[in-house]
Amino acid sequence: MTKTLLSLFLLFASSNLYGADQTWVLKQSTLAYHVSHPLHETDGASHAARGKGVCHEGQCDFLIAVPVKSFDSGDSNRDLHMIQVTRGAEFPMVQVRTRLPESAGGSATIKADLEIQFAGQTVHYQQVPFEVKTEGNEKHITGTIPTTLADFKIEPPSLLTMPVKNEIPVHVDMTWSPQ
Amino acid sequence: MKLSATKFALGAVLIFLLNANFLNAQDVSATLFGTVTDSSAKALPNAKVSVKNISTGETSETMTDSDGHYRFAKLASGEYEISAVVEGSGTASAKVTLAAGSEQEQRLTLGQEQTTPSAPPAASENPPNAPSSSQSQNPAQPQNQVAPSLADLGFSKAEEQGNARQQALLDKRTHMLKIHQRMGLITTIPMIASVVTSLNAGGHSEGTASRDLHVALGALTGDLYGITAYYAIRAPKIEGTETRGPIKFHKIMAWIHGPGMIATPILGAIAFSQKNNGEKVHGIAQLHGPVAIVTAGAFGAALLSVSLKF
Numbered sequence: 103m104t105k106t107l108l109s110l111f112l113l114f115a116s117s118n119l120y121g122a123d124q125t126w127v128l129k130q131s132t133l134a135y136h137v138s139h140p141l142h143e144t145d146g147a148s149h150a151a152r153g154k155g156v157c158h159e160g161q162c163d164f165l166i167a168v169p170v171k172s173f174d175s176g177d178s179n180r181d182l183h184m185i186q187v188t189r190g191a192e193f194p195m196v197q198v199r200t201r202l203p204e205s206a207g208g209s210a211t212i213k214a215d216l217e218i219q220f221a222g223q224t225v226h227y228q229q230v231p232f233e234v235k236t237e238g239n240e241k242h243i244t245g246t247i248p249t250t251l252a253d254f255k256i257e258p259p260s261l262l263t264m265p266v267k268n269e270i271p272v273h274v275d276m277t278w279s280p281q
Numbered sequence: 282m283k284l285s286a287t288k289f290a291l292g293a294v295l296i297f298l299l300n301a302n303f304l305n306a307q308d309v310s311a312t313l314f315g316t317v318t319d320s321s322a323k324a325l326p327n328a329k330v331s332v333k334n335i336s337t338g339e340t341s342e343t344m345t346d347s348d349g350h351y352r353f354a355k356l357a358s359g360e361y362e363i364s365a366v367v368e369g370s371g372t373a374s375a376k377v378t379l380a381a382g383s384e385q386e387q388r389l390t391l392g393q394e395q396t397t398p399s400a401p402p403a404a405s406e407n408p409p410n411a412p413s414s415s416q417s418q419n420p421a422q423p424q425n426q427v428a429p430s431l432a433d434l435g436f437s438k439a440e441e442q443g444n445a446r447q448q449a450l451l452d453k454r455t456h457m458l459k460i461h462q463r464m465g466l467i468t469t470i471p472m473i474a475s476v477v478t479s480l481n482a483g484g485h486s487e488g489t490a491s492r493d494l495h496v497a498l499g500a501l502t503g504d505l506y507g508i509t510a511y512y513a514i515r516a517p518k519i520e521g522t523e524t525r526g527p528i529k530f531h532k533i534m535a536w537i538h539g540p541g542m543i544a545t546p547i548l549g550a551i552a553f554s555q556k557n558n559g560e561k562v563h564g565i566a567q568l569h570g571p572v573a574i575v576t577a578g579a580f581g582a583a584l585l586s587v588s589l590k591f
Protein backbone atom coordinates (compact mmCIF):
# COMPACT_ATOMS: atom_id res chain seq x y z
CA MET A 103 0.00 0.00 0.00
CA THR A 104 2.79 2.38 0.96
CA LYS A 105 4.72 1.42 -2.15
CA THR A 106 1.67 2.01 -4.33
CA LEU A 107 1.06 5.40 -2.79
CA LEU A 108 4.72 6.30 -3.18
CA SER A 109 4.68 5.25 -6.87
CA LEU A 110 1.55 7.26 -7.51
CA PHE A 111 3.05 10.25 -5.74
CA LEU A 112 6.24 10.06 -7.83
CA LEU A 113 4.24 9.73 -11.01
CA PHE A 114 2.14 12.76 -10.10
CA ALA A 115 5.21 14.80 -9.13
CA SER A 116 7.18 14.05 -12.28
CA SER A 117 4.29 14.82 -14.60
CA ASN A 118 3.76 18.19 -12.93
CA LEU A 119 7.44 19.07 -12.60
CA TYR A 120 7.73 19.82 -16.31
CA GLY A 121 4.11 20.28 -17.17
CA ALA A 122 2.40 18.81 -20.21
CA ASP A 123 4.28 18.48 -23.56
CA GLN A 124 4.27 21.69 -25.57
CA THR A 125 4.42 21.84 -29.35
CA TRP A 126 5.65 24.82 -31.34
CA VAL A 127 5.00 25.52 -35.00
CA LEU A 128 6.96 27.81 -37.30
CA LYS A 129 4.41 30.40 -38.30
CA GLN A 130 6.50 32.68 -40.45
CA SER A 131 10.10 32.76 -41.58
CA THR A 132 12.70 34.37 -43.78
CA LEU A 133 15.98 32.58 -44.36
CA ALA A 134 18.50 34.52 -46.44
CA TYR A 135 22.01 33.56 -47.54
CA HIS A 136 24.58 36.18 -48.47
CA VAL A 137 27.23 35.62 -51.14
CA SER A 138 30.18 37.98 -51.63
CA HIS A 139 32.06 38.38 -54.89
CA PRO A 140 34.47 41.17 -55.91
CA LEU A 141 31.87 42.38 -58.45
CA HIS A 142 28.66 41.28 -56.73
CA GLU A 143 27.00 41.09 -53.37
CA THR A 144 24.01 38.77 -53.60
CA ASP A 145 21.28 37.70 -51.24
CA GLY A 146 18.95 34.78 -51.80
CA ALA A 147 15.90 34.48 -49.58
CA SER A 148 13.31 31.82 -48.87
CA HIS A 149 9.99 32.10 -47.07
CA ALA A 150 9.15 28.43 -47.53
CA ALA A 151 10.65 26.98 -44.36
CA ARG A 152 8.54 24.78 -42.13
CA GLY A 153 9.32 23.88 -38.58
CA LYS A 154 8.16 22.09 -35.53
CA GLY A 155 9.33 22.02 -31.95
CA VAL A 156 8.35 19.51 -29.31
CA CYS A 157 9.03 20.20 -25.65
CA HIS A 158 9.17 17.23 -23.33
CA GLU A 159 10.48 17.02 -19.78
CA GLY A 160 12.11 20.42 -19.90
CA GLN A 161 13.85 19.96 -23.25
CA CYS A 162 12.64 21.15 -26.63
CA ASP A 163 13.65 19.53 -29.91
CA PHE A 164 13.29 21.71 -32.98
CA LEU A 165 13.40 20.81 -36.64
CA ILE A 166 13.34 23.43 -39.41
CA ALA A 167 13.41 22.35 -43.04
CA VAL A 168 13.43 24.42 -46.21
CA PRO A 169 13.60 23.34 -49.87
CA VAL A 170 16.88 24.39 -51.53
CA LYS A 171 15.05 25.46 -54.69
CA SER A 172 12.86 27.90 -52.74
CA PHE A 173 15.74 30.36 -52.35
CA ASP A 174 15.31 33.30 -54.71
CA SER A 175 18.19 35.66 -55.50
CA GLY A 176 16.32 37.56 -58.20
CA ASP A 177 18.13 35.86 -61.07
CA SER A 178 16.87 32.53 -62.36
CA ASN A 179 20.24 31.59 -63.87
CA ARG A 180 22.03 32.25 -60.59
CA ASP A 181 19.43 30.24 -58.67
CA LEU A 182 19.82 27.25 -60.99
CA HIS A 183 23.58 27.42 -60.61
CA MET A 184 23.15 27.57 -56.85
CA ILE A 185 21.00 24.43 -56.93
CA GLN A 186 23.61 22.69 -59.06
CA VAL A 187 26.63 23.59 -56.97
CA THR A 188 24.86 22.67 -53.71
CA ARG A 189 23.59 19.40 -55.24
CA GLY A 190 20.11 20.63 -54.49
CA ALA A 191 18.49 18.22 -56.94
CA GLU A 192 20.02 15.22 -55.11
CA PHE A 193 19.56 16.70 -51.64
CA PRO A 194 16.53 18.96 -52.01
CA MET A 195 16.03 19.89 -48.34
CA VAL A 196 18.05 21.91 -45.85
CA GLN A 197 17.35 20.57 -42.36
CA VAL A 198 18.31 22.25 -39.12
CA ARG A 199 17.98 20.50 -35.79
CA THR A 200 18.57 21.85 -32.34
CA ARG A 201 17.73 21.07 -28.76
CA LEU A 202 17.09 23.82 -26.24
CA PRO A 203 16.01 23.89 -22.63
CA GLU A 204 12.35 24.88 -22.29
CA SER A 205 13.42 27.83 -20.13
CA ALA A 206 15.34 29.33 -23.10
CA GLY A 207 12.10 30.86 -24.34
CA GLY A 208 12.20 33.32 -21.46
CA SER A 209 15.68 34.66 -22.33
CA ALA A 210 16.40 37.62 -24.61
CA THR A 211 19.39 35.82 -26.10
CA ILE A 212 19.94 32.12 -26.54
CA LYS A 213 22.91 30.14 -27.80
CA ALA A 214 22.02 27.05 -29.75
CA ASP A 215 24.01 24.07 -30.95
CA LEU A 216 22.79 23.41 -34.48
CA GLU A 217 22.98 20.32 -36.63
CA ILE A 218 22.56 21.31 -40.29
CA GLN A 219 22.05 18.89 -43.15
CA PHE A 220 22.73 20.46 -46.52
CA ALA A 221 24.36 19.45 -49.81
CA GLY A 222 24.72 15.87 -48.58
CA GLN A 223 26.73 16.91 -45.55
CA THR A 224 25.92 17.14 -41.84
CA VAL A 225 27.67 19.98 -40.04
CA HIS A 226 27.44 21.01 -36.40
CA TYR A 227 27.65 24.62 -35.29
CA GLN A 228 28.18 25.29 -31.61
CA GLN A 229 26.75 28.13 -29.55
CA VAL A 230 25.18 30.16 -32.36
CA PRO A 231 23.58 33.26 -30.78
CA PHE A 232 19.94 34.16 -31.46
CA GLU A 233 17.79 37.00 -30.17
CA VAL A 234 14.39 36.11 -28.80
CA LYS A 235 11.49 38.55 -28.54
CA THR A 236 8.20 37.53 -27.01
CA GLU A 237 5.19 38.95 -28.86
CA GLY A 238 2.06 37.80 -27.12
CA ASN A 239 2.30 34.03 -26.99
CA GLU A 240 4.62 33.97 -30.02
CA LYS A 241 8.41 33.97 -30.11
CA HIS A 242 10.26 36.04 -32.69
CA ILE A 243 13.78 34.69 -33.18
CA THR A 244 16.52 36.27 -35.25
CA GLY A 245 20.15 35.45 -35.78
CA THR A 246 22.89 34.61 -38.25
CA ILE A 247 24.39 31.18 -38.81
CA PRO A 248 28.09 31.44 -39.78
CA THR A 249 27.99 28.89 -42.59
CA THR A 250 30.80 28.49 -45.11
CA LEU A 251 31.08 26.68 -48.43
CA ALA A 252 34.01 24.63 -47.16
CA ASP A 253 31.95 23.27 -44.24
CA PHE A 254 29.59 21.63 -46.71
CA LYS A 255 32.30 20.70 -49.21
CA ILE A 256 30.77 23.01 -51.83
CA GLU A 257 33.05 24.15 -54.65
CA PRO A 258 32.99 27.98 -54.70
CA PRO A 259 31.22 29.28 -57.80
CA SER A 260 33.14 31.82 -59.84
CA LEU A 261 32.36 34.74 -62.12
CA LEU A 262 34.88 36.12 -64.60
CA THR A 263 37.37 33.56 -63.19
CA MET A 264 37.04 35.06 -59.67
CA PRO A 265 35.54 32.78 -56.99
CA VAL A 266 33.03 33.92 -54.39
CA LYS A 267 34.03 34.22 -50.75
CA ASN A 268 33.97 31.08 -48.62
CA GLU A 269 31.77 32.70 -45.96
CA ILE A 270 28.07 32.41 -46.77
CA PRO A 271 26.27 33.63 -43.63
CA VAL A 272 22.60 32.74 -43.38
CA HIS A 273 20.34 35.25 -41.68
CA VAL A 274 17.37 33.72 -39.92
CA ASP A 275 14.13 35.48 -38.99
CA MET A 276 11.46 33.21 -37.53
CA THR A 277 8.17 33.53 -35.70
CA TRP A 278 7.10 30.51 -33.64
CA SER A 279 3.69 30.04 -32.13
CA PRO A 280 2.45 27.37 -29.76
CA GLN A 281 0.23 24.73 -31.28
CA MET B 282 49.21 36.25 -99.55
CA LYS B 283 49.53 38.48 -96.49
CA LEU B 284 45.85 37.89 -95.75
CA SER B 285 46.30 34.10 -96.02
CA ALA B 286 49.29 34.15 -93.65
CA THR B 287 47.43 36.30 -91.16
CA LYS B 288 44.37 34.11 -91.32
CA PHE B 289 46.53 31.00 -90.86
CA ALA B 290 48.22 32.49 -87.81
CA LEU B 291 44.95 33.50 -86.28
CA GLY B 292 43.51 30.11 -87.07
CA ALA B 293 46.40 28.44 -85.27
CA VAL B 294 45.72 30.62 -82.24
CA LEU B 295 42.10 29.55 -82.38
CA ILE B 296 43.00 25.86 -82.48
CA PHE B 297 45.36 26.36 -79.53
CA LEU B 298 42.67 28.12 -77.53
CA LEU B 299 40.13 25.39 -78.27
CA ASN B 300 42.49 22.78 -76.96
CA ALA B 301 43.73 24.74 -73.98
CA ASN B 302 42.91 22.98 -70.75
CA PHE B 303 41.54 26.06 -69.05
CA LEU B 304 38.65 26.04 -71.53
CA ASN B 305 37.64 22.64 -70.39
CA ALA B 306 35.64 23.11 -67.24
CA GLN B 307 35.40 19.35 -66.81
CA ASP B 308 38.27 17.62 -65.05
CA VAL B 309 39.30 13.98 -65.53
CA SER B 310 37.36 12.71 -62.51
CA ALA B 311 35.13 9.68 -62.91
CA THR B 312 31.41 9.13 -62.55
CA LEU B 313 29.74 6.13 -60.98
CA PHE B 314 26.03 5.62 -61.52
CA GLY B 315 23.46 2.87 -61.48
CA THR B 316 20.20 1.51 -60.15
CA VAL B 317 19.28 -0.14 -56.86
CA THR B 318 16.71 -2.93 -57.15
CA ASP B 319 15.31 -5.68 -55.00
CA SER B 320 15.59 -9.37 -55.81
CA SER B 321 12.55 -9.12 -58.11
CA ALA B 322 14.29 -6.37 -60.14
CA LYS B 323 11.95 -3.69 -58.79
CA ALA B 324 13.64 -0.29 -58.57
CA LEU B 325 14.02 1.01 -55.02
CA PRO B 326 13.67 4.75 -54.34
CA ASN B 327 15.16 6.36 -51.21
CA ALA B 328 17.86 3.72 -50.90
CA LYS B 329 20.95 5.02 -49.13
CA VAL B 330 23.97 4.46 -51.34
CA SER B 331 27.51 4.90 -50.04
CA VAL B 332 30.77 4.81 -51.96
CA LYS B 333 34.16 4.58 -50.25
CA ASN B 334 37.57 5.09 -51.83
CA ILE B 335 39.59 2.12 -50.56
CA SER B 336 42.91 4.00 -50.75
CA THR B 337 41.91 7.28 -49.14
CA GLY B 338 38.96 6.16 -47.04
CA GLU B 339 36.93 9.11 -48.35
CA THR B 340 33.21 8.33 -48.37
CA SER B 341 30.28 9.90 -50.20
CA GLU B 342 26.61 9.16 -49.77
CA THR B 343 23.47 9.79 -51.75
CA MET B 344 19.90 8.58 -52.00
CA THR B 345 18.29 6.95 -55.01
CA ASP B 346 15.63 8.91 -56.83
CA SER B 347 12.09 7.81 -57.60
CA ASP B 348 13.40 5.45 -60.31
CA GLY B 349 15.99 3.87 -58.03
CA HIS B 350 18.83 5.70 -59.79
CA TYR B 351 21.91 7.05 -58.05
CA ARG B 352 24.91 9.00 -59.34
CA PHE B 353 28.28 9.98 -57.93
CA ALA B 354 30.17 12.54 -60.00
CA LYS B 355 33.72 13.90 -59.63
CA LEU B 356 35.22 10.78 -58.11
CA ALA B 357 38.97 10.29 -58.25
CA SER B 358 40.13 7.24 -60.16
CA GLY B 359 40.78 4.16 -58.05
CA GLU B 360 39.13 1.26 -56.28
CA TYR B 361 35.85 1.79 -54.49
CA GLU B 362 33.47 -0.13 -52.28
CA ILE B 363 29.87 0.76 -53.03
CA SER B 364 26.94 -0.29 -50.90
CA ALA B 365 23.21 0.29 -50.77
CA VAL B 366 20.82 -0.21 -47.89
CA VAL B 367 17.06 0.03 -47.51
CA GLU B 368 15.58 -0.53 -44.08
CA GLY B 369 13.71 -3.79 -44.07
CA SER B 370 14.90 -4.80 -47.53
CA GLY B 371 18.51 -5.68 -46.90
CA THR B 372 21.79 -4.47 -48.29
CA ALA B 373 23.87 -4.78 -51.42
CA SER B 374 27.52 -4.07 -52.05
CA ALA B 375 30.18 -4.35 -54.71
CA LYS B 376 33.72 -3.35 -55.54
CA VAL B 377 34.40 -1.19 -58.58
CA THR B 378 37.51 0.23 -60.18
CA LEU B 379 37.13 3.66 -61.78
CA ALA B 380 39.44 4.93 -64.47
CA ALA B 381 40.13 8.65 -64.82
CA GLY B 382 37.46 10.37 -66.88
CA SER B 383 35.30 7.24 -67.07
CA GLU B 384 31.58 6.85 -66.53
CA GLN B 385 30.78 3.45 -65.04
CA GLU B 386 27.47 1.81 -64.25
CA GLN B 387 27.06 -0.46 -61.23
CA ARG B 388 23.71 -2.05 -60.53
CA LEU B 389 23.01 -3.09 -56.97
CA THR B 390 20.48 -5.77 -56.05
CA LEU B 391 19.50 -5.91 -52.41
CA GLY B 392 19.95 -9.28 -50.81
CA GLN B 393 23.05 -10.06 -52.91
CA GLU B 394 26.00 -9.29 -50.66
CA GLN B 395 29.40 -9.72 -52.28
CA THR B 396 31.53 -7.79 -49.82
CA THR B 397 31.05 -6.41 -46.34
CA PRO B 398 29.68 -2.87 -46.59
CA SER B 399 32.01 -0.20 -45.24
CA ALA B 400 31.06 1.59 -42.02
CA PRO B 401 30.38 5.34 -42.26
CA PRO B 402 33.19 7.59 -40.93
CA ALA B 403 32.87 8.87 -37.36
CA ALA B 404 32.42 12.62 -36.85
CA SER B 405 35.73 14.27 -35.97
CA GLU B 406 36.34 15.96 -32.58
CA ASN B 407 36.29 19.76 -32.85
CA PRO B 408 36.82 22.56 -30.34
CA PRO B 409 33.77 24.56 -29.25
CA ASN B 410 32.44 27.21 -31.64
CA ALA B 411 33.93 25.42 -34.63
CA PRO B 412 31.85 23.41 -37.05
CA SER B 413 32.24 19.67 -37.13
CA SER B 414 31.13 17.77 -40.15
CA SER B 415 30.37 14.29 -41.32
CA GLN B 416 29.02 12.94 -44.54
CA SER B 417 25.56 11.70 -43.87
CA GLN B 418 22.18 12.01 -45.52
CA ASN B 419 20.10 10.39 -42.80
CA PRO B 420 19.22 12.62 -39.85
CA ALA B 421 20.77 11.89 -36.46
CA GLN B 422 18.49 9.68 -34.42
CA PRO B 423 16.89 11.74 -31.64
CA GLN B 424 17.65 10.82 -28.09
CA ASN B 425 13.96 10.72 -27.24
CA GLN B 426 11.04 9.46 -29.26
CA VAL B 427 9.15 12.79 -29.49
CA ALA B 428 11.66 14.78 -31.60
CA PRO B 429 10.00 16.00 -34.82
CA SER B 430 10.89 14.42 -38.13
CA LEU B 431 10.75 15.66 -41.71
CA ALA B 432 7.52 13.75 -42.24
CA ASP B 433 5.86 15.94 -39.58
CA LEU B 434 6.36 19.12 -41.57
CA GLY B 435 3.98 18.36 -44.41
CA PHE B 436 6.30 18.70 -47.41
CA SER B 437 5.25 16.85 -50.52
CA LYS B 438 7.13 13.76 -51.70
CA ALA B 439 8.33 15.71 -54.74
CA GLU B 440 9.89 18.31 -52.45
CA GLU B 441 11.57 15.74 -50.23
CA GLN B 442 12.67 13.33 -52.95
CA GLY B 443 16.12 13.64 -54.47
CA ASN B 444 16.57 13.30 -58.22
CA ALA B 445 19.95 12.13 -59.45
CA ARG B 446 19.00 12.60 -63.11
CA GLN B 447 18.01 16.20 -62.51
CA GLN B 448 21.34 16.76 -60.77
CA ALA B 449 23.20 15.27 -63.74
CA LEU B 450 21.28 17.62 -66.05
CA LEU B 451 22.20 20.61 -63.88
CA ASP B 452 25.84 19.48 -63.84
CA LYS B 453 25.90 19.33 -67.63
CA ARG B 454 24.20 22.72 -67.88
CA THR B 455 26.74 24.34 -65.57
CA HIS B 456 29.64 22.73 -67.41
CA MET B 457 28.45 24.07 -70.77
CA LEU B 458 27.63 27.53 -69.46
CA LYS B 459 31.09 27.78 -67.89
CA ILE B 460 32.58 27.19 -71.34
CA HIS B 461 30.11 29.71 -72.79
CA GLN B 462 31.24 32.27 -70.21
CA ARG B 463 34.94 31.73 -70.89
CA MET B 464 34.53 31.72 -74.66
CA GLY B 465 32.49 34.92 -74.42
CA LEU B 466 35.31 36.60 -72.54
CA ILE B 467 37.89 35.38 -75.05
CA THR B 468 35.73 36.63 -77.94
CA THR B 469 35.90 40.20 -76.63
CA ILE B 470 39.64 40.32 -77.37
CA PRO B 471 39.54 39.96 -81.17
CA MET B 472 36.24 41.86 -81.24
CA ILE B 473 37.81 44.91 -79.62
CA ALA B 474 40.89 44.52 -81.82
CA SER B 475 38.78 44.39 -84.98
CA VAL B 476 36.94 47.55 -83.92
CA VAL B 477 40.28 49.28 -83.32
CA THR B 478 41.72 48.14 -86.65
CA SER B 479 38.58 49.30 -88.45
CA LEU B 480 39.80 52.86 -88.04
CA ASN B 481 42.45 52.29 -90.68
CA ALA B 482 40.63 49.66 -92.67
CA GLY B 483 37.98 51.59 -94.56
CA GLY B 484 37.04 55.11 -95.50
CA HIS B 485 39.80 56.96 -97.28
CA SER B 486 42.48 54.43 -96.43
CA GLU B 487 44.20 53.03 -99.51
CA GLY B 488 46.57 50.55 -97.84
CA THR B 489 45.55 46.86 -97.69
CA ALA B 490 47.56 45.65 -94.65
CA SER B 491 45.25 47.20 -92.08
CA ARG B 492 42.24 46.03 -94.01
CA ASP B 493 43.60 42.47 -94.16
CA LEU B 494 44.26 42.49 -90.45
CA HIS B 495 40.78 43.84 -89.77
CA VAL B 496 39.27 41.06 -91.91
CA ALA B 497 41.31 38.39 -90.14
CA LEU B 498 40.35 39.69 -86.71
CA GLY B 499 36.73 39.88 -87.80
CA ALA B 500 36.85 36.27 -89.00
CA LEU B 501 38.40 35.14 -85.72
CA THR B 502 35.73 37.05 -83.79
CA GLY B 503 33.03 35.34 -85.81
CA ASP B 504 34.48 31.88 -85.18
CA LEU B 505 34.84 32.41 -81.43
CA TYR B 506 31.40 33.98 -81.26
CA GLY B 507 29.93 30.92 -82.96
CA ILE B 508 31.50 28.62 -80.39
CA THR B 509 30.29 30.86 -77.56
CA ALA B 510 26.76 30.82 -78.93
CA TYR B 511 26.84 27.05 -79.43
CA TYR B 512 27.48 26.33 -75.77
CA ALA B 513 24.74 28.68 -74.65
CA ILE B 514 22.15 27.34 -77.09
CA ARG B 515 22.98 23.68 -76.46
CA ALA B 516 23.16 23.91 -72.65
CA PRO B 517 20.26 21.89 -71.19
CA LYS B 518 17.14 23.84 -70.33
CA ILE B 519 15.52 23.13 -66.99
CA GLU B 520 11.77 22.63 -67.25
CA GLY B 521 9.55 24.85 -65.17
CA THR B 522 12.13 27.62 -64.83
CA GLU B 523 11.01 31.15 -65.59
CA THR B 524 13.75 33.47 -66.84
CA ARG B 525 14.05 36.34 -64.36
CA GLY B 526 16.56 39.02 -63.48
CA PRO B 527 19.74 40.16 -65.29
CA ILE B 528 19.88 36.93 -67.27
CA LYS B 529 16.71 38.05 -69.05
CA PHE B 530 18.48 41.18 -70.35
CA HIS B 531 21.50 39.04 -71.26
CA LYS B 532 19.29 36.80 -73.42
CA ILE B 533 17.49 39.75 -75.02
CA MET B 534 20.83 41.23 -76.12
CA ALA B 535 21.49 38.03 -78.04
CA TRP B 536 18.64 39.01 -80.39
CA ILE B 537 20.70 42.08 -81.32
CA HIS B 538 24.28 40.81 -81.41
CA GLY B 539 23.26 37.47 -82.94
CA PRO B 540 21.82 38.86 -86.18
CA GLY B 541 24.51 41.56 -86.02
CA MET B 542 27.26 38.96 -86.12
CA ILE B 543 25.72 37.57 -89.30
CA ALA B 544 25.09 40.91 -91.01
CA THR B 545 28.45 42.49 -90.12
CA PRO B 546 30.70 40.09 -92.07
CA ILE B 547 28.28 40.04 -95.02
CA LEU B 548 28.32 43.83 -95.24
CA GLY B 549 32.05 43.78 -94.60
CA ALA B 550 32.62 41.40 -97.49
CA ILE B 551 30.73 43.73 -99.83
CA ALA B 552 32.75 46.72 -98.59
CA PHE B 553 35.98 44.74 -98.92
CA SER B 554 35.15 43.88 -102.49
CA GLN B 555 34.35 47.49 -103.35
CA LYS B 556 37.63 48.69 -101.85
CA ASN B 557 39.58 46.02 -103.72
CA ASN B 558 37.99 47.23 -106.94
CA GLY B 559 39.25 50.69 -106.20
CA GLU B 560 35.79 51.99 -105.44
CA LYS B 561 34.64 54.05 -102.51
CA VAL B 562 32.47 52.06 -100.10
CA HIS B 563 28.91 52.81 -101.05
CA GLY B 564 25.37 51.52 -100.86
CA ILE B 565 24.44 48.97 -98.28
CA ALA B 566 28.10 48.29 -97.55
CA GLN B 567 28.23 51.62 -95.76
CA LEU B 568 26.19 49.99 -92.99
CA HIS B 569 29.03 47.61 -92.13
CA GLY B 570 30.55 50.03 -89.61
CA PRO B 571 27.35 51.07 -87.79
CA VAL B 572 26.04 47.49 -87.67
CA ALA B 573 29.40 46.31 -86.27
CA ILE B 574 29.35 49.00 -83.58
CA VAL B 575 25.78 48.15 -82.54
CA THR B 576 26.69 44.45 -82.50
CA ALA B 577 29.78 45.03 -80.36
CA GLY B 578 27.79 47.32 -78.07
CA ALA B 579 25.05 44.73 -77.54
CA PHE B 580 27.69 42.06 -76.93
CA GLY B 581 29.39 44.25 -74.33
CA ALA B 582 26.07 45.04 -72.65
CA ALA B 583 25.24 41.33 -72.52
CA LEU B 584 28.57 40.62 -70.87
CA LEU B 585 28.23 43.43 -68.34
CA SER B 586 24.65 42.48 -67.42
CA VAL B 587 25.79 39.21 -65.87
CA SER B 588 29.07 40.57 -64.51
CA LEU B 589 28.08 43.70 -62.64
CA LYS B 590 25.14 44.48 -60.41
CA PHE B 591 23.11 47.44 -61.60
